[in-house]
Amino acid sequence: MFTYIEKIKNAGVKFTRPRKLVLDVLKAAKQPVSIKEIHKRIRKNADLASVYRTIHLFEELGIVREVPLGEGYQRYELIEEGRHHHYILCVECGKLEDIDVCLADQVAKMTHFRILSHSMEFQGVCRGCDG
Amino acid sequence: MFTYIEKIKNAGVKFTRPRKLVLDVLKAAKQPVSIKEIHKRIRKNADLASVYRTIHLFEELGIVREVPLGEGYQRYELIEEGRHHHYILCVECGKLEDIDVCLADQVAKMTHFRILSHSMEFQGVCRGCDG
DNA sequence: AATCAATTGCAAATGATTTGCATTATGTCC
DNA sequence: GGACATAATGCAAATCATTTGCAATTGATT
CATH class of the missing domain: 1.10.10.10 (Winged helix-like DNA-binding domain superfamily/Winged helix DNA-binding domain)
Known part of the structure; x- marks a missing residue:
């Protein structure tokens, strides 16, 4: 574009x-x-x-x-064309991993809102840090 | 409990x-x-x-x-037992509406993280305000 | 190269949140 | 019920991210 x-x-x-x-x-x-x-x-x-x-x-x-x-x-x-994603952050080591699912379209349909922006981020402990 | x-x-x-x-x-x-x-x-x-x-x-x-x-x-x-939800905020009128879907379980399976917390909030314009 | 509005750098302001510390109040024990 | 020890509070000052006013600078246009 x-x-x-x-x-x-x-x-x-x-x-x-x-x-x-x-x-x-x-x-x-x-x-x-x-x-x-x-x-x-x-x-x-x-x-x-x-x-x-x-x-x-x-x-x-x-x-x-x-x-x-x-x-x-x-x-x-x-913002990259056609690459919409979210993140999960490991609170132990700081590693960020991509998440390639998103609920935005579904939420727009459910609520009839015109969605301007959204956040969907997760915090946890990654497999490596979780012992 | x-x-x-x-x-x-x-x-x-x-x-x-x-x-x-x-x-x-x-x-x-x-x-x-x-x-x-x-x-x-x-x-x-x-x-x-x-x-x-x-x-x-x-x-x-x-x-x-x-x-x-x-x-x-x-x-x-x-935090209410058995009532896990998220929100969408109308940036025009400030109305907050509940969203009863969540991706946390799916993300936990995908990433093998132990999820400690997450946010999943949406901002937009509600049907009433969108003309 | 000159022009002029848009943009910058700097320093001070703002707003949310945190912290140190002397004082106060809660839960426990008698 | 009262005294005690300690956790928790109020207050004021500190911190941290972010914003803003303004004079000086610079990028785009001619």
């Missing part, structure tokens, strides 16, 4: 240095990342406030989704 | 005034409530810090569960 950069430019906003840096970190990340992690990886090249502002912009543009894992802060990941 | 009060006393902790007040508010609530709401309802009879401490105790005792609805703060509700 459109690349992330195209989506940014089509939205009529500038493709600035901080925005490029945040996008690069998101692309390189293999897991949803926190604001703090993003900021750490781009050090002095972008302010923490700009990371927050950029992530919120990306959310509005449909580039990024929030992944709440009950850690006291949010994580974010790029 | 056990009443909430029995669970508290069996845990070897005191059943204090703030704890009774918080429990009463939770029992009276028809929806998951925020810490701020709980505190507002018991006014000068318990400190905000005690409400936080009490809710965390109740979580540990399995009396209360956290309901994250993406509002920037948490809500909490009493």
